[in-house]
């Protein structure tokens with residue numbers, strides 16, 4: 001048991017991944033830019049290891065309760081996970097998982113005979129059924145962009161008992177929202193590009209493993225494939241991680257206020273935010289998550305109205321991606337690969353840490369313009 005295990009996540013985020021307290025030691029691990037190291041040590045070469053990667057991996061690992069590994073992007077982390085199963089594996093994934101993850105699974109279906117079974121993860125019985133005979137179960141909750149909530153505890157346990165490798169994409173919830181390794185997941189995946197780095201200025205991915213065997217396999221593989229993160233990105237993401245809980249708290253507060261007001265507006269339909277008392281995922285989220293997060297999905301009558309809404313805002317930026325300090329939104333079906341089961345008029349909103357009344361005033365003006 002590490003001394004960090006006794007601390008709350010808020011404290012771990014601040015104290016983990018630091019140099020030892022010794023006179024003149026810097027408080028933070030410095031950014032180490034090195035392609036090679038003087039021979040005779042553990043690191044040897046820049047593809048094998050880097051002290052700045054390690055600091056980030058230690059801190060994220062401590063927060064998720066496992067051992068971390070950084071990758072150049074979230075999708076690179078997914079690619080690494082796919083190497084833990086055979087090329088012709090059967091994979092279960094949410095039908096509304098992150099578009100890029102589904103794209104990767106589809107591409108591997110074409111190249112390597114990977115079979116993907118897409119499920120509605122909010123439907124536990126159907127998801128467990130699909131897990132029979134699966135090699136890999138990739139879960140995401142809340143889903144991107146539909147904001148559905150899965151019964152993660154039940155699904156992780158059931159999928160594990162059925163013999164699958166269980167991976168949870170925890171990008172939306174963050175380790176402050178839920179800790180899937182405690183629920184029986186084998187590996188947690190993050191697009192650290194989003195909430196962890198948190199400032200829309202870096203791309204980074206990560207895996208956190210519950211089992212040493214998986215970590216070792218992945219670490220060996222990372223040396224071989226050369227799919228390695230940049231030290232500067234790890235440094236930025238660790239800097240972001242230090243304040244993740246404060247940003248997440250503020251953004252979740254803002255999201256709760258805005259979701260309720262959007263839900264009451266006649267132009268908005270089917271507002272999905274797990275914190276809304278009448279949201280289909282509310283009871284599950286309330287029982288299992290520490291926060292409801294800061295992502296909202298709202299539907300307009302059609303694509304034109306949704307686009308007009310996005311175009312009419314001033315503070316809110318129309319942009320893809322999410323999890324930054326700034327509020328962003330986009331109509332998801334503007335991406336040709338987005339699932340046809342996502343409504344044409346669905347706008348996904350990533351609520352930032354600005355003043356909530358300024359954010360609402362901007363949205364209210366945009367709603368007036370299009371109504």
Ligand SMILES: *Cc1c(COP(=O)(O)O)cnc(C)c1O
Pocket residue numbers: 073074075076098100101140144169171172190191192193194203204205
């Ligand atoms: C963005 C995202 C990813 C992919 O991460 P990148 O850093 O963009 O490669 C994976 N999962 C979810 C839920 C995401 O939002």
